[in-house]
Every structure is written in structure tokens, then in C-alpha cells.
Amino acid sequence: MDKKKVLIVDDQNGIRILLMEVFSTEGYTMYQAANGKIALEIVENDVPDLVLLDMKIPGMDGLEILKHIKEMNPSIKVIMMTAYGELDMIKEATELGALMHFTKPFDIDEMRVAVNMQLKGSSVKYV
Template sequence: MEKKKVLIVDDQNGIRILLMEVFNSEGYSTYQAANGKIALEIVAQEVPDLVLLDMKIPGMDGLEILKHIKQMNPDIKVIMMTAYGELDMIKEATDLGALMHFTKPFDIDEMRVAVNSHLKGNTADRLS
């Protein structure tokens, strides 16, 4: 079976490295992007199953990136990461199709459980 692909989009290198280590060890193929342009190139080339997307990224912000991802492929799952209590942005992200969000500093185990449940959960929801 082909490995599921996780794309991590965050302008903070430390967070990208941490999340890549975690999800590599969970058996996923991981990709990383520091900005929206690179993220969308990876989405186009690799078609990740799930994107961990930081809300605050210089240049193209998380909501804009989310819109582009969903336009390119509505089946890609997106989990937002935010450092602030931006409830209006979180609501907009949910309206745009984000599954959920984590507030930084997030609990890495909670995030791992969430990603696993979305990627290793039943595949029936994909067939509908």
C-alpha cells in the first residue's frame, strides 16, 4: 500500500522539522514548505492526503493557501495551526473546509492522534 502523504506548511523551521520527524516515524511520507508558493507546488506535484497548515505565514496567509488547496483538490484534508486565538479566522478556515485546528504550542501527541484518525480511519468516507 502506498504511504499516505503529509505536507507541513509553516514558516518556522523548528516546527516543520519536529512535525516531519513525528509523522515520518508514524510511517507517512512527509513534505515541508515554508511559504504558500512552495506549498501549492507540492500540492500540485505530490497531492498530499493531509496538510498541516499554519494560519500565519508571511506572504500568502493560511486562509489563502487553504482556498487554493481546496480549489486544486477538495479531497485533501487540512488541519490548521494557529498561534493566536483568531476565532474569526478559525471559523472562516472551517467554512473553507479545514477539518480542525490546533493552537500553538500544541500537544504533539494530540496532533499525532488527530492526523492518524483522519488518515488511518475508515476509507468509506472517501467513496461517498
């Protein structure tokens, strides 16, 4: 089975490093981008299975990036990361196809469970 690919899009280096570490230990192939331009190049060239996308990114914001991702490949799963209180944006992100969102500072274990559920959900065997 191919390793699932996860792309982290956040302008904060610390968050990218943290998430890269967490999810590479889960066995995923990891990609990271600090802005929308790099993120969309990765989406085009490497086609991640799931994108963890920060809502507030200088330049092209999260909603714009989300729109582009869904236009390029509607099957890519997107989970948004937001600062507190961006409820109107969360609603719009959901309408654009984001699966769920985490408010920063997020619980890393909750995020790990959510990502694993999205990526390993179909292959989980209940015994």
C-alpha cells in the same frame, strides 16, 4: 497500500522539523514548505493526503493557501495550526473546509492522534 503523504506548511523551521520527525516515525511520506508558493507546488505535483497548515505565513496567509488547496483538490484534508486568539480566522478556515485546528503551542500527541485518525481512520480494524 500506498504510504499516505503529509505536507507541513509553516514558516517556522523548528516546527517543520519537529512535525517531520514525529510523522515520519508514523510511516508517512513527508513534505514541507515554508511558504504558500512552495506549498501549492507540492500540492500540485505530489498531491498530499493531508496538509498541516499554519494560519500566519508571511506572503500568502493560511486562509489563502487553504482556498487554493481546496480549489486544486477538494479531497485533500487540511488541519490548521494557529496562534492563540485567531478565532475569526478559525471560523473562516472551517467554512473553507479545514477539518480542525490546533492552537500553538500544541500537544504533539494530540496532533499525532488527530492526523492518524484522519489518515488511518477508514482502515482501522476494531477487534
